[in-house]
Each structure stands twice: as C-alpha cells, then as structure tokens.
Amino acid sequence: MSSEEVDVREVQKxxxxxxxxxxxxxxxxMNLIDKLDVKDGNVDVEYHAxxxxxxxxxxxxxxxxxxxxxxxxxxxxxxxxxxTGHYFADAINRQVNKQSGSQDAPAEQATx
Numbered sequence: 730m731s732s733e734e735v736d737v738r739e740v741q742k743x744x745x746x747x748x749x750x751x752x753x754x755x756x757x758x759m760n761l762i763d764k765l766d767v768k769d770g771n772v773d774v775e776y777h778a779x780x781x782x783x784x785x786x787x788x789x790x791x792x793x794x795x796x797x798x799x800x801x802x803x804x805x806x807x808x809x810x811x812x813t814g815h816y817f818a819d820a821i822n823r824q825v826n827k828q829s830g831s832q833d834a835p836a837e838q839a840t841x
Contacts, residue, residue, distance in 0.1 A: 733804035735767050740805075743798040749779065751787045763813070770806035772799050778815035785817040792825040 744765065745757045756762065756776060764775035774795055778788050792810045799808040810825050812818050 733770070735770055735772070735802060735804040737767050739802050740765065740767055740772060740799060743802055744774065744795065746798060747791060747794045749787065750790050751784065752779065756791060770804055772802075772805055772808045773811075774799065774808070775811040775813060777813045778818075781814060781816050783815060785815075785821065788812055788815050788817065789821050789824065792821055796825055 744762060745755055747756050748754065749756055749759060749761075752759070759779065761776045761779065762774065763777055764773065766773045776791070776795070792812050795810045796808045799805060799810075810822070812821050815821065
C-alpha cells in the first residue's frame with residue numbers, strides 16, 4: 730500500500746457539498762466550519778451547530794455526511810468530526826466517531 734498525499738482542495742470540495750438538511754444551505758456558506766486540518770492522511774473537522782437546540786437528527790446527519798464524504802477522498806486514512814455548541818454534542822460526536830465494530834457502553838450505565 731503506497732503512501733498518498735491528500736489533496737486539501739478535494740477535502741474542501743467535499744466539505745462544501747454538505748448541506749444543512751433543515752435550512753437547505755451548504756454549511757460552508759453558513760460559516761459553520763471552525764476547523765479543518767489535514768495531516769498525514771488524517772482529517773479533523775470541527776463545526777458548530779446553527780443553534781444549541783438544532784434537532785439532533787439534523788446535527789447527526791451533518792456530522793455523518795462530513796465523515797462519509799471525507800472518507801472517500803483519495804489518501805484519507807481517518808476522519809474525526811466534532812460538532813460544538815449543541816446540547817447533544819457529546820452523544821453525536823461519540824456516535825459519528827466510534828470505530829467500526831466497537832461497542833459503546835450501554836446508555837443505562839449513565840447516572841444522574
């Protein structure tokens with residue numbers, strides 16, 4: 730397997746394709762991207778939700794779309810997506826960034 734350079738322009742192009750499903754506008758045009766780093770085939774992207782109480786299903790869709798689109802870019806080895814400013818951010822980030830085949834602790838273990 731050869732080491733490939735990731736085309737940062739292609740990464741940016743894939744991010745620009747992500748549309749907020751509720752508003753119908755690209756998240757790049759809405760200035761929601763806070764961080765986009767590409768290093769050694771690893772892509773880290775951080776964005777903020779439009780509002781703290783954006784429906785979780787929409788924030789999850791944006792996060793998953795980012796991860797799926799970026800994972801398709803030639804040379805990308807891993808993608809980590811972080812949403813901030815959302816009341817359900819921790820759960821969304823865990824869901825989107827869990828490793829394939831890994832098991833998260835059952836939700837019943839959470840105590841208040």
